[in-house]
Amino acid sequence: MKKRHLLLNSLALLIMLSTWLGGCNSTQKEEVIYKDYDLSKPEKFNMPESLFEISGITFVDGKADTIYAVQDEEGKIFRLAWDIPKQLHAKFGKKGDYEDVAIMNGQAYILKSNGTIYALPMAEVVFEEPEQVKELKGRLPKGEYEGMYADAASGDLYVICKNCTEDNSKNSVTGYIFKPGPDSTSAPRTFSINVDQIKAITGKVSRGFRPSGLAKNPLTNDWYIISAVNKLLVVTDSQWKVKDAFPLNGNMFMQPEGIAFDKAGNLYISNEGDDLFSGNILKFKKIK
Known part of the structure; x- marks a missing residue:
């Protein structure tokens, strides 16, 4: 009987040890997932009423002193400093569904959901009624677009589909790369994300x-x-192969619409507001 008790105690000890080791492995995996950013500990900047429906955000050359933003309804590009709710804006277009903003080489670009892009010099963004606004149509296939990025080194704009007829979003998502100059007539290059890699x-x-x-x-x-x-x-990675995917807590990320990095590698995600909460920008510091 004593041997039986010793055996049972040994088995219980082994189970406890394996459970503890499993917990350690889970913790280690969690640390790997969040090795660059802890997505549970942001700094939060609540938006003024004018940016309740904030969508895209960006910086000039990664300088975090001024945030540039657009919202879903008004044809305005907004600028404001971190944690200072006072904003200034420039009206570049009529009311519409504007989704993202990008800046490179002295030009601001605003993406409309139908793929139309508005361009204006940064020198004009300081005026409430800028005059040198150009409308770039027909650069992208018909579809619904929400994400855009400007690469100053190459002079390219990257635009990704949210819902395009050429895609089956259960299998892959297509993006387009092109030069935004008004005289550019070359067809855009493409990239794609394999959804099975996310699954x-x-x-x-x-x-x-x-x-x-x-x-x-x-x-x-x-x-x-x-x-x-x-x-x-x-x-x-840089070739669009999926490396990781992080589910986002809906209590913190109400409606994540925009994303940007500053030059220090800090991550910013903007959230549209709802009936209870104002829109905001969440800042996640790069873990050193």
Whole structure:
């Protein structure tokens, strides 16, 4: 009987040890997932009423002193300093569904959901009624677009589909790369994200992947793609191979529409407001 008790105690000890080791492994995996950013500990900047429906955000050359933003309804580009709710704006167009903003080489670009892009010099953004606004139509196939990124080094704009007829978002999502100059007539280059690679990490895309923003991490050259529909942050390498995917807490990420990095590698995600909460921008400091 004593031997039996010793055996049972040994088995119980082994079970407790394996459970503890399993917990340690889970913790280690969690640390790997959040090795660059702790997505549970942001600094939060609540938006003024004018940016209740904030969508895209960006910086000039990664300088975090001024945030540039657009919202879903008004044809305005807003600028404001971190944690200072006073904003200034320039009206570039009529009311419409504007989704993202990008800046490179002295030009601001605003993406409309139908793929039309508005361009104006940064020198004009300081005026409430800028005069040198150009409308770039027909650069992208018909579809619904929400995410855009400007690469100053190459002079290219990257625009990713949210819902395009050429895609089956359960299998792949297409993006387009092109020069935004008014005289550019060359067809855009394409890239694609394999949704099966996301499915292998998370089941959040069983009904398809619907991106709402993208940005390149200046320290790693990885792409970070946000989805408000899927409540998901996907990370790919520079060749668009999926490296990781992070489910986002809906209590914190109400409607994540925009994403950007500053030159120090800090991550910013903007959220549209709802009936109870104002829109906001969440800042996640790069973990050293």
